[in-house]
Amino acid sequence: MTDLKASEGTLANCNSAVSESASVWCERSDADKIPCPALLSFYNNGVLNPDAAGNVSIDHLDAVLASVGVSATVRKVLTKGADKTDEIPDSFNLFALRDSSLDHSGSTGIRDPDVNPEKLEQALLRFSEDGRMYAEHFAAAANQACLHDPGFKGSAIQTVEFSALLEVFGRLDEAEKRYLTLEDVRRLWLDGQYPEAWQPRPADDIGVSDVLASVAVLSVKRIVQTLGL
Numbered sequence: 001m002t003d004l005k006a007s008e009g010t011l012a013n014c015n016s017a018v019s020e021s022a023s024v025w026c027e028r029s030d031a032d033k034i035p036c037p038a039l040l041s042f043y044n045n046g047v048l049n050p051d052a053a054g055n056v057s058i059d060h061l062d063a064v065l066a067s068v069g070v071s072a073t074v075r076k077v078l079t080k081g082a083d084k085t086d087e088i089p090d091s092f093n094l095f096a097l098r099d100s101s102l103d104h105s106g107s108t109g110i111r112d113p114d115v116n117p118e119k120l121e122q123a124l125l126r127f128s129e130d131g132r133m134y135a136e137h138f139a140a141a142a143n144q145a146c147l148h149d150p151g152f153k154g155s156a157i158q159t160v161e162f163s164a165l166l167e168v169f170g171r172l173d174e175a176e177k178r179y180l181t182l183e184d185v186r187r188l189w190l191d192g193q194y195p196e197a198w199q200p201r202p203a204d205d206i207g208v209s210d211v212l213a214s215v216a217v218l219s220v221k222r223i224v225q226t227l228g229l
Contacts, residue, residue, distance in 0.1 A: 033095040035112040037188040044192035054095035069201030138162040139221035163214035
Protein backbone atom coordinates (compact mmCIF):
# COMPACT_ATOMS: atom_id res chain seq x y z
CA MET A 1 0.00 0.00 0.00
CA THR A 2 1.20 3.50 -0.78
CA ASP A 3 2.54 5.32 2.26
CA LEU A 4 0.21 8.25 2.95
CA LYS A 5 1.99 9.74 5.96
CA ALA A 6 2.13 13.51 5.95
CA SER A 7 5.30 14.91 4.54
CA GLU A 8 7.38 17.96 5.23
CA GLY A 9 8.81 17.73 1.74
CA THR A 10 9.91 20.79 -0.18
CA LEU A 11 9.05 21.82 -3.70
CA ALA A 12 10.61 19.41 -6.16
CA ASN A 13 10.72 18.83 -9.89
CA CYS A 14 7.58 16.80 -10.49
CA ASN A 15 7.64 16.65 -14.25
CA SER A 16 9.49 13.37 -13.97
CA ALA A 17 7.87 10.12 -12.92
CA VAL A 18 6.50 10.18 -9.38
CA SER A 19 7.85 7.66 -6.93
CA GLU A 20 5.51 5.15 -5.31
CA SER A 21 6.41 6.76 -1.99
CA ALA A 22 4.52 9.82 -0.77
CA SER A 23 7.49 10.89 1.36
CA VAL A 24 8.16 13.93 -0.83
CA TRP A 25 5.47 16.47 -1.65
CA CYS A 26 5.78 18.49 -4.82
CA GLU A 27 3.60 20.71 -6.96
CA ARG A 28 2.98 18.51 -9.97
CA SER A 29 2.15 19.60 -13.50
CA ASP A 30 -1.44 20.81 -14.03
CA ALA A 31 -2.16 20.82 -10.29
CA ASP A 32 -3.85 24.20 -10.75
CA LYS A 33 -6.53 22.48 -12.86
CA ILE A 34 -7.81 20.46 -9.90
CA PRO A 35 -10.62 22.20 -7.96
CA CYS A 36 -10.94 19.63 -5.14
CA PRO A 37 -8.48 20.03 -2.20
CA ALA A 38 -8.54 16.32 -1.36
CA LEU A 39 -7.82 15.11 -4.90
CA LEU A 40 -5.21 17.85 -5.27
CA SER A 41 -3.45 16.65 -2.11
CA PHE A 42 -3.51 13.00 -3.19
CA TYR A 43 -2.10 14.09 -6.56
CA ASN A 44 0.68 16.35 -5.26
CA ASN A 45 1.76 13.66 -2.81
CA GLY A 46 2.15 11.11 -5.59
CA VAL A 47 -0.74 8.92 -4.43
CA LEU A 48 -3.25 9.68 -7.19
CA ASN A 49 -1.54 9.15 -10.53
CA PRO A 50 -3.35 9.93 -13.80
CA ASP A 51 -2.05 9.20 -17.25
CA ALA A 52 -0.52 11.95 -19.39
CA ALA A 53 -3.98 13.17 -20.42
CA GLY A 54 -5.26 13.30 -16.84
CA ASN A 55 -7.34 10.12 -16.91
CA VAL A 56 -7.66 8.11 -13.69
CA SER A 57 -9.26 4.68 -13.52
CA ILE A 58 -12.10 4.24 -11.06
CA ASP A 59 -10.28 1.24 -9.60
CA HIS A 60 -7.26 3.43 -8.85
CA LEU A 61 -9.43 6.10 -7.20
CA ASP A 62 -11.13 3.39 -5.16
CA ALA A 63 -7.75 2.13 -3.93
CA VAL A 64 -6.66 5.65 -2.95
CA LEU A 65 -9.86 6.25 -0.98
CA ALA A 66 -9.54 2.86 0.72
CA SER A 67 -6.00 3.72 1.80
CA VAL A 68 -7.23 6.76 3.78
CA GLY A 69 -9.86 4.78 5.66
CA VAL A 70 -12.96 5.30 3.51
CA SER A 71 -15.28 2.28 3.71
CA ALA A 72 -16.45 0.31 0.67
CA THR A 73 -20.00 1.71 0.77
CA VAL A 74 -18.86 5.32 0.90
CA ARG A 75 -16.24 4.65 -1.78
CA LYS A 76 -18.92 3.27 -4.08
CA VAL A 77 -20.89 6.51 -3.86
CA LEU A 78 -17.82 8.69 -4.41
CA THR A 79 -16.42 6.68 -7.31
CA LYS A 80 -19.83 6.53 -8.99
CA GLY A 81 -19.97 10.31 -8.89
CA ALA A 82 -16.49 10.57 -10.40
CA ASP A 83 -17.35 8.07 -13.13
CA LYS A 84 -20.22 10.28 -14.30
CA THR A 85 -18.01 13.29 -14.97
CA ASP A 86 -17.09 12.24 -18.52
CA GLU A 87 -18.19 9.87 -21.25
CA ILE A 88 -15.41 7.33 -20.76
CA PRO A 89 -16.63 4.42 -18.61
CA ASP A 90 -14.74 3.36 -15.48
CA SER A 91 -12.54 6.46 -15.39
CA PHE A 92 -12.58 10.22 -14.90
CA ASN A 93 -10.32 13.07 -15.93
CA LEU A 94 -8.62 14.72 -12.98
CA PHE A 95 -7.85 17.86 -14.98
CA ALA A 96 -11.36 18.31 -16.41
CA LEU A 97 -13.53 18.39 -13.28
CA ARG A 98 -14.35 22.06 -13.70
CA ASP A 99 -17.64 22.38 -15.60
CA SER A 100 -18.26 18.66 -15.10
CA SER A 101 -21.24 17.11 -13.30
CA LEU A 102 -19.35 17.63 -10.02
CA ASP A 103 -19.15 21.39 -10.55
CA HIS A 104 -21.77 23.14 -8.41
CA SER A 105 -23.14 26.41 -7.12
CA GLY A 106 -22.25 27.52 -3.61
CA SER A 107 -18.55 26.82 -4.08
CA THR A 108 -15.92 28.83 -2.19
CA GLY A 109 -14.33 29.73 -5.53
CA ILE A 110 -10.83 29.37 -4.09
CA ARG A 111 -9.78 26.91 -6.81
CA ASP A 112 -12.63 27.41 -9.28
CA PRO A 113 -12.73 28.74 -11.96
CA ASP A 114 -9.05 29.52 -11.26
CA VAL A 115 -6.81 29.17 -8.21
CA ASN A 116 -7.19 32.40 -6.26
CA PRO A 117 -5.23 32.54 -2.96
CA GLU A 118 -6.77 35.93 -2.15
CA LYS A 119 -10.17 34.28 -1.78
CA LEU A 120 -8.97 31.97 0.99
CA GLU A 121 -9.28 34.60 3.71
CA GLN A 122 -12.71 35.84 2.64
CA ALA A 123 -14.16 32.42 1.79
CA LEU A 124 -12.83 30.34 4.70
CA LEU A 125 -10.27 31.68 7.15
CA ARG A 126 -12.29 34.65 8.40
CA PHE A 127 -14.88 32.26 9.84
CA SER A 128 -12.33 30.51 12.09
CA GLU A 129 -12.03 30.90 15.84
CA ASP A 130 -8.85 30.64 17.89
CA GLY A 131 -6.94 29.36 14.87
CA ARG A 132 -9.29 26.43 14.24
CA MET A 133 -12.15 25.56 11.92
CA TYR A 134 -14.80 23.17 13.21
CA ALA A 135 -18.09 22.16 11.57
CA GLU A 136 -19.76 25.40 12.67
CA HIS A 137 -17.07 27.47 10.98
CA PHE A 138 -17.33 25.54 7.72
CA ALA A 139 -21.11 25.93 8.03
CA ALA A 140 -20.71 29.70 8.16
CA ALA A 141 -18.42 29.59 5.12
CA ALA A 142 -20.92 27.45 3.20
CA ASN A 143 -23.76 29.83 4.04
CA GLN A 144 -21.73 32.80 2.86
CA ALA A 145 -20.86 31.04 -0.40
CA CYS A 146 -24.53 30.21 -0.94
CA LEU A 147 -25.45 33.88 -0.60
CA HIS A 148 -23.08 34.79 -3.43
CA ASP A 149 -23.92 31.77 -5.60
CA PRO A 150 -27.31 30.35 -4.54
CA GLY A 151 -28.63 26.91 -5.42
CA PHE A 152 -30.01 24.18 -3.16
CA LYS A 153 -28.28 21.23 -4.84
CA GLY A 154 -24.92 22.97 -5.03
CA SER A 155 -25.18 24.13 -1.45
CA ALA A 156 -25.92 20.56 -0.34
CA ILE A 157 -22.91 19.27 -2.26
CA GLN A 158 -20.71 21.90 -0.58
CA THR A 159 -21.93 20.68 2.82
CA VAL A 160 -20.99 17.10 1.94
CA GLU A 161 -17.57 18.17 0.63
CA PHE A 162 -16.70 20.11 3.80
CA SER A 163 -17.91 17.19 5.93
CA ALA A 164 -15.81 14.69 3.97
CA LEU A 165 -12.68 16.85 4.29
CA LEU A 166 -13.14 17.03 8.05
CA GLU A 167 -13.61 13.27 8.26
CA VAL A 168 -10.51 12.47 6.17
CA PHE A 169 -8.09 15.21 7.23
CA GLY A 170 -9.53 16.60 10.46
CA ARG A 171 -7.68 16.54 13.76
CA LEU A 172 -9.39 15.43 16.99
CA ASP A 173 -9.58 17.78 19.96
CA GLU A 174 -9.98 16.84 23.61
CA ALA A 175 -13.73 16.31 23.11
CA GLU A 176 -13.20 14.09 20.04
CA LYS A 177 -14.48 16.82 17.70
CA ARG A 178 -12.80 17.18 14.33
CA TYR A 179 -11.25 20.43 13.17
CA LEU A 180 -8.62 21.87 10.83
CA THR A 181 -6.09 24.53 11.78
CA LEU A 182 -5.69 27.59 9.59
CA GLU A 183 -2.40 26.21 8.33
CA ASP A 184 -4.13 22.91 7.49
CA VAL A 185 -6.65 24.82 5.39
CA ARG A 186 -3.94 26.74 3.58
CA ARG A 187 -1.97 23.58 2.86
CA LEU A 188 -4.97 21.65 1.54
CA TRP A 189 -6.65 24.35 -0.56
CA LEU A 190 -3.63 26.20 -1.93
CA ASP A 191 -0.75 23.73 -2.05
CA GLY A 192 -2.29 20.28 -1.98
CA GLN A 193 -0.29 19.33 1.11
CA TYR A 194 -1.51 17.09 3.89
CA PRO A 195 -1.92 18.71 7.32
CA GLU A 196 1.31 18.51 9.30
CA ALA A 197 1.70 15.14 11.06
CA TRP A 198 -1.46 13.81 9.39
CA GLN A 199 -1.97 10.07 9.43
CA PRO A 200 -4.65 8.23 7.40
CA ARG A 201 -7.42 6.66 9.42
CA PRO A 202 -7.55 2.85 9.76
CA ALA A 203 -9.13 0.71 7.06
CA ASP A 204 -12.91 1.19 6.75
CA ASP A 205 -12.88 3.70 9.63
CA ILE A 206 -14.90 6.28 7.68
CA GLY A 207 -18.27 4.62 7.20
CA VAL A 208 -21.68 5.81 6.06
CA SER A 209 -22.70 6.62 9.63
CA ASP A 210 -19.60 8.81 10.12
CA VAL A 211 -20.21 10.79 6.93
CA LEU A 212 -23.97 11.15 7.55
CA ALA A 213 -23.37 12.24 11.13
CA SER A 214 -20.83 14.83 10.00
CA VAL A 215 -23.17 16.08 7.26
CA ALA A 216 -26.03 16.26 9.75
CA VAL A 217 -24.01 18.30 12.23
CA LEU A 218 -22.84 20.74 9.59
CA SER A 219 -26.34 21.00 8.08
CA VAL A 220 -27.95 21.76 11.43
CA LYS A 221 -25.35 24.41 12.18
CA ARG A 222 -26.03 25.98 8.78
CA ILE A 223 -29.75 26.13 9.51
CA VAL A 224 -29.23 27.55 12.99
CA GLN A 225 -26.90 30.25 11.66
CA THR A 226 -29.24 31.10 8.79
CA LEU A 227 -32.19 31.51 11.16
CA GLY A 228 -30.06 33.41 13.65
CA LEU A 229 -30.97 31.07 16.52
